[in-house]
Structure formats: C-alpha cells, structure tokens
Amino acid sequence: MPRPHAPLWLAGLALWAIAALAAPAAGLVLAAAESGTPVMLPALLAIAADSLVLAAGLTALALALAYPLARAVTAPWLLLFVMIAPLARAIGALALGLSPGTGAVALARLAGDVPLAALLLRARLRTRPRSWLDAAADLGAGPWRRFVAVEWPHLRPAYLLAAVCLALLAMGDATIAAVAGGGKRYTLGLALREAVLLDAHPRRAAAIAAIFAAVALPCAWALARGLRAAGQSREGREPPAARAGLAILGLCAAPIAALVVPAVTWPWGQGDALLRAQLPATLATAGASAVLAAALGCLTGLAAPARWSPALLLPLALPPAVYGAAWLVAARQLGWGPGDALTFVTLLPGQVAIAHAGAVAAFAGAGRLADAARDLGAGPVARARWLWWPLAWPVGAALALVAFAHAVGDAGAAAFTSGPGGSTLAVGLEILGRGGDLGAVPRWALGLGLVPLLAAALAALLRRR
Template identity: 55%
Template structure:
C-alpha cells in the first residue's frame, strides 16, 4: 500500500512537472526560439555596442537604487502599516505613479523615475518582510526581551539575521520589477532615461530589429533564471510564517514607517492635483469604449490565474517552492514584463493569434499565475495538517478532501488572489503595449495612448479611478477572508 502511494505521488509529481514544463515552453521557450530564428535571418539597423553598454549600466544603476530605497524603508513600513494598505499601494498602476510624479512638478528624468518606481517598490518589499515578521520573529523577540535585551540589541542579534533572507528577496524583487517597467520610464523618464527595457520595446515595435531584441531578451533571462530560483527558495522559507500579528513598533519606528508610506502615496497626491473638470473629448471616448472589454479581460485573467495557481500549489504542497518546478512557475516574477511582451508577438505567430484580446490574455497570464501560485503556497501552508490527515484517516479520498476540506478552507484565499490578479492585470501596460494592437485592448494601454497625445488632462481622472480598483479588491478580500481567519484562530486557540 505504501509502495502504491509512493508510486502515485511520484507519478503525480512527474505529471505536474510535465504540465509546468509545457506551459513554460509555450509561453517562453518556443517564442524565444522563434525570435532567435528571426534574428538569424533578419538583420535590422545596426547600433554601436556602446548603446547596449550605456543602456545596461543605466538600467542596473536605477534598479540598484530602487532596491536600496525599498530595502531601507521596508522594515519600518512593515512594522507599522497593515497588509491591506500595503496591498493597495502595490496594486496602484505604474501609469498612475508616473503621471502623479509629474503632477508634483518634477521634471521628467531620473529623479522622477526613481520616485515613481520606489513608490511601488517600498510597499512590495514591506509586504514580503511582513510575512516573515508574523512568524517566529515575534516569539523570539519576546524571549529576548524577557532575557533583558533592549530594542537595538534585539534588532541586531535576533531580528536582522531572521529577516536577512526576506530582505534580500524583497530588494531583488523590487530591482527586477524596476528593470522591466516600461511605462514609468516612458512617461516619468520623458525619453531621458533610456534603458534596456525601452531599447527592447523599440527594437520590437518601431525598428523591426529581431536580432537586437533577441540579444536583450537573452541577457534579461540570464539574470532572471537564478533570481527565480532564489524567489522559489524564499517562498519556501516564508510558507507557514503567517501565524499571527507581527511585533509592535515603537513611536520612533512608527514615524519612520508612516514616512515611507507617505513617500509611496506621494504620486497619488500629485495625481489628485492634476484633476481637471474639462470634458473628456476624443480621449475620453476611447477610454470609455475600452472599459467593459478591459474589465472582462482582466477579471477573466485573474480567475483563470487563481484556478491554475491553486491547482499547482495543491498538487505540489509537499515540496512547494523547493524545487525546479516551483522556480519555473515563479519565473514570470523574475522576468521583466517587457520580455514577455516582446515574446508574445512571436508566440502569436506560432499560435495563429493576431494582436488583440486573445494575445493580451496569453501575455498577462504567466505573471498572474505566478502571483496566484505564490499566494496559494502560503494559504495551503497555513492550513493545519491535522485537518487533512484526519479527513484521510476517516477514509475521504482525494476528491472528497478537495470538496469537503480544501474548498471551504481555501475559497476565501482563492477569491482574494483572483481579485489581486484582476487588479494587477488591469494596471499592467507593459505587456499589453506589445499585444493589444491598434487602439489597445486594456484601459492601461488606452491611457498611455491618450497621455502621449494632446489630451493629457483626461488621463489623471481615469488613472485615479483605476487606482481605486485595489481599494475595492482589498475590501472584498478582507470580507471573504474573515471566516477563514476566525476558523484559524479557533483552531490555534
């Protein structure tokens, strides 16, 4: 019987690995091969090597600066602010941040890009750190305090070593997102911050230079693959670390935390300052026409991503995040979005898809599946093993356990992750910029098109409305999560 169970588990693992491998092959491998073939046969306009060097160094410098700011600010923010507020700030669209920074009176350039990208990186890093703080950190800190250790000594000798892996993960993740944020570079940079992401976009969309595009994609993937392994290991370390509220912060630390939150919210203040009462004009007509299609597309993306993410997390729950399969699922979190956008056009040619909603959905899915998988791993790890073992001991099969145990316990988390995927896809303009086709398939792309035109005053009200979506997402998620949190408290009590 044990041998049969072992063989069944091994077969299931091989099946999951094959499915994940096929998924990565379709969304990344085959499009990369297609792009390589085009690069071999089509020679675009030549470019001096120093352009690549300067763009690469500028991209790395900017990403490193964003990572440092996020790492420094993450700790006080994580100790001060609730996860709901952080999630709202993370899900604000890059377009809204870029326009908001310009609305503050900053000239387009490096400082504006740095502020806009840091405004998203700080809450992202704080969320990762907060997961770690909610686990063993509180118990160990209370034990150190009982032994007479002061706040500073507790931080250096207990908290910092415990948080170091999560801090490194948060900083690296913030740097990777900064590398591929085309929207912020284009709008807040004003053409003055030309990095590899913009070089890749121009090589694909305006220069028809597959050789240059393939070279940049290979460089970015070479950086992303080891980072994906690190994210997988970091996720495995965070699993099970959400057992209770984090340690309380002192008044000084809270002041620093709210200062970090204020920095993250500063672009939204600039966006409010740009609100205009003028009529929408032709730009408003374009955006209103995209509203229903964009909502349907991104909501469908969130639901599909949550279903796939939870399926993978349940099938791989015994080793979630600790193997190459988990790294492949999480690879889109390390690959800059501009890479997936550039590869979707070759993918569309392979699958017979023209730029439009179908290709946009395919381009948006990988990152949302990775986000859903990461959240599902944490949600599955939070379920008491005794509940599942008890159902198995009572004779419940896999189907019965799925319907009677897993579904009631994980449905709130599934709804929350589906809504997070929806809001995250709704704010994304990097991938749809390649896949949407003329006129755009999503609101984010439509607003970018209008922002480039003469009706710039139309965009802030739409960008602010788009930024309210995360607020609704967090409120609905908190309402859905309440029964699950109450059952967990009863189980732990």
C-alpha cells in the same frame, strides 16, 4: 505517498512549460538567429549601465525606507499599494507637478517598490527570533546592537530577495520610464520595447531578454524559497508596530492622491470616450484571465510539488516588458497577430504566478488537514466537497481579484501584444498620457489606481467569510 494522477500532473507541467516559458523563449532564440543588423553592443551596454545605476540607486533607497514601513503597516495595506498600476503612479507623479525626468521616475517607482520591499520584509519579520532578541537585551545589547547582531542576519535573505526583485523591476520597467521619464531616462525595458516596436530589431530584443532571463532564474528560485518560508511562518507574530513608517506610506500615496483634483475638475472629453470604448475588452480579458489564473494558482498551490514553484513563479520574476516582447516575437513567428487573445495569453502566466504565490502562502499546512480528512474516511470527492472547496473558494476569489487588478493595470506586457493604437485601457491611457491629454488621463489613471482598493475591499469581505 505517491502523488495520485502523476501522468496528468506531468502533462500539466509540460503544457505550462511550453506555453509560459518555452514558446516565448523559442521565439526570441529564433529571432536572434535571424540575419540582420548587429546588436551594437556598446550602445546596449551603455543603456544597461544607465539602467543599472538608476535601478541600484532606487533599490537602495527603497530598501532603506522599507524597514520602517514594514513595521508600521500591515500586509494587506502594503499589498494594496503594490497592486496600484505603475502607469497610474507615473501619471500621478507628473500630476504632483514634477517635470518628466529622474525625479518623477524615482517617485513613481518608489511608490510601488517601497511597499513591495516592505511586504517581503514583513513576512520575514513575522519569524523574527524574539527569544534571541530578548537574550541579547538581557545580556546588555542596546537597540542598534540587537539589530546588527540578531535582526539583520535574520532579515538579510528578505533584503536580498527584495533587492533582486526591485532591481529587476526597475531595469525592466518600460511604462514609468516612458511616461514619467519623458525621454530623459532610459531603461533596459524601454530599450526592449523600442527594439521590438519601433526599430524592429529582434536580435537586440533577444539580447536584452537574455540578460533578464539570466537574472530572473535565480530570482524565481529565491522567490519560491522565500514563499515557503513565509508559508511556514503562519504561526508567527506580527512585528512590533513603529509609527514612523506611516510618513513613508504618505509618500507612496502621494502620486495617487495627486490625481484626485484634476480627475474631478477637468471636463470630460474625447480621450474619455476613447478609453471608455476600450473598457469592455479590457475588463473581459482581465476578468477571464484572472478567473483562470486563480483556478490554476489554487490548484497548483494546493497540490503541485514544492519543487515546481520556481518554474511557476518565473513569470513573476521576469519584467512584463520581457514577457510581452517575447510573446510578440514568438507570435509573429507563428503567424499570430497582436490583439486581445495574445494579450490574454501573455498576461496569464504572470497572473498564475501571483495566484500560485498567494495560494502557497494561504494553504501552507493544509496537507495535514487533507491527511486528517483521509484518516476520517473522506475519499477524493468528499475531500473536494467538504474540505477543499470551502477552504479554497474565498482564497481563490481574493486571488482572482488581485490577478484582475494586476491585469487591468498592466501596460508593460500589453503594450507589445495589444496591437497598434492599444486595445487595452492601460495601453490606451499610456498613449494618451504621452500625448499630454490633461483631462482624461488623470481621471482614468485614478480609476486604475482605485481598482486595487476595490479588489482589496472585496477580498477582505471574502476573507471574513
């Protein structure tokens, strides 16, 4: 059937494309065209190579650990660990007693990367070809042979998608590298941040952003495909549990657990007061953008054509640092200064992408319900009242909570857009963390780490309804 209100949908897509993709891209292109000092390609390539080596190593390790974790832990728990802010993980890694450097960066990254890879693998595991595995066993194949011949070819697309996502996240990371790296580890994301905020070198920033964009485009397409496949696997069964992965979950939880003792034992100080002052604006910005993002995500997840998904998911494939840098440069071109409004605009596309992904997975197959409602005589208003609203509001509320947790913990994009001194909690926390505040930082980092837990508990409550 032809899509109703097609011009409205097209106008919406055009607006989205301008706000979320074209404006920041145009800002970077204009910045790149400015005359100034050259990019110094050899130095940039050296950083890129260093970043790539670290990303490749961590990605390989995360992928190896993800399989047992995917077999042991259910998707909501994995999502909970994915949602823990990178900043909280970085501070937690240091609280474990690790000295700043590769080890601390690796632990902070793996604590989030392994659950993310496991989440993608688990979605694929739900569609594992049980009949083929049974046939292989029946023909005499042992566990290893079955894995190689049947399970691995089935899991390969999920592994590939996870590898691209993790490598992008590791290379684009600025927060963990800045806090847990202690200046000993450099990533492309950190180089991007310094190019924009310290060196005022927009051409270099544009070159780095272009590298990420080139990788992010196919990644967004792969994400959209993976999402569709996950949506289609609703009837699939949970993979057989394997308890070995629980030890890996312990490793992922270690950085957050390490924050508990310093958080409760250190006395309250000036840092706490500073961060408390940033809390209302952070909650307001994150809350407003989360509600709007959930509404847009549900709307697009329910009604937008599937071919739009790559465009909607692109902000999820771009590291937050790239988005923040791009928007800051674009805003400067437009004469718009950093602050809460710019942070709101910068965070929104990523949140919409998260909400869209969740809504697509949640509403897969809802089209047949709409057909049934129409067949029974329900017009657009009746469908909205009797079908879409009761189905969508618990999902929308849960997605708003996820988007909220994401926005509250974000220091990657907000580091660019919040302005000097940091007008968001996470950015303020990162500044204090680099300054070595021993009392407030673990306490507030633990708070950031617990936001997803709170969000997950509320989401589970809503889901039960």
